[in-house]
Amino acid sequence: MKDHQLNELFEKARPHFDHKEPLPGHQARFLEKLNDAGTEPSKGVSWWKPLSIAASIVLVVALSIGQGLLKTTEQERIAEISPEISNSQFYFANIIEQQVKQLEQENSPETKKIIEDALEQLALLESDYKKLENDLLKGGDDKFILQAMIQNFQTRIDLMQDVLAQIEIIKTLKNQQNENNIT
Structure with a gap:
């Protein structure tokens, strides 16, 4: 589709998109949240990253130990045969x-x-x-x-x-x- 056809399509659909106005004070609330996000991280999010790293390390160690326990040596395999x-x-x-x-x-x-x-x-x-x-x-x-x-x-x-x-x-x-x- 060419650009002018795309523009025509959006012009025709505009009445269906623009049917509600934002609530009063929307822009002020948005700007306040934007300013707060850059200055101070929220308390709940700060533990997720270290916790996920620790969980990943525990998972890798557990898998390594499990893999080591499941491996059989050549001598054990020969003894089975x-x-x-x-x-x-x-x-x-x-x-x-x-x-x-x-x-x-x-x-x-x-x-x-x-x-x-x-x-x-x-x-x-x-x-x-x-x-x-x-x-x-x-x-x-x-x-x-x-x-x-x-x-x-x-x-x-x-x-x-x-x-x-x-x-x-x-x-x-x-x-x-x-x-x-x-x-």
Whole structure:
């Protein structure tokens, strides 16, 4: 619509708009309210802003806590899928941890290289295990993945036992050399 058509429309409708006059003193009351609004805020409105900010903070904190409580860890989700693997994982992890501590106690210049290699292999096997956990959580073939997870633990234990046996051989050979050098 063009401006002149819009003006014509309002001119035709004017009698319907202008049918009441404001009450006497309207302009004075309006100006007084306008002047008062700029100088002094009303008492009732002043608490709404801080109260709404506090309520927002409480809401955010409550949601954060609730979200944290609802999250389940990977271990909990794996335990839901297979309680047996959770128990096996705890058992095997303890055995491996004990063997790693024993391995670190055997650290010497003669065994340093073999221990470093063993720890690197353990890290690779742990990485493979994490991939198997992810596959299990994504809904892969449960039986196959669970067997692979247990096999991974068994491989780590076998690796540690082999390394400890090799360290014992190294220690025995060193002791024999020392005995031969003394006599």
